[in-house]
Amino acid sequence: MCGVVRGRSRERGADMNGAWLPVCQAKADFFRMLGHPVRIRVLELLQSGPMPVSGLLAAIGVEPSALSQQLAVLRRSGMVTATRSGSTVVYELAGGEVTELLRVARRALTEVLAGQHALLTELRQAEAGARPAAAGVPATGAVGAVS
Template sequence: MPVQLSQAKAELFKTLGHPVRISVLELLCEGPMPVRDLLAAIEVEASNLSQQLAVLRRAGIVTARREGATVMYELAGGDVGELMGAARRILTDLLAGQGRLLAELEAEHPA
């Protein structure tokens, strides 16, 4: 894999590396959403959400369009939703594995 592609992937994952950004993307997987609904669902300061949305917009991960006085955000493409789904599956598998390991350890060494 060329170094440039590795670097680009690393930058993508850095962009995704913030809990508010992940929350935004998870919500937008359900479809376009106005800022007010994102703000209500995520419960962060408006300025913080605005900063995180700007990062996602600059990276080309989300797009924004104005509908009257409302700004609507949506995922820039379906691949982002697929990535979020893959991350969820990976984490579910990891956590399930950790749960099994914990159960095995507790069975071997009861309290």
């Protein structure tokens, strides 16, 4: 689903009239909701269990108003729930799927970064090979080679 290229669906028999749009929009909104580092950190911290706001503040180190704003986004999205006990508000993950989502995101990011590291290594090697040779050393790196 959501596979459209220049107005034509990639999937055979898929709806060409845009019926896919609401689902894709919901997915885009969901991933946009995850698009803030404080929100991601809150979700990571809550994987170990419920935490009071004071604990989240100490662990994340942002202003209380900034944390409050990000917690509100997570609450509205249904990712976390909040319970009040006296003056203490405790947050927890709304379901186990959030933990699985974070695990999959870590694996995907690890793969992407590994690929980028390999590309960076290749680029550095290419750059090193393109540098002018030092005096007395041929560009091939073979010392004393005769042309």
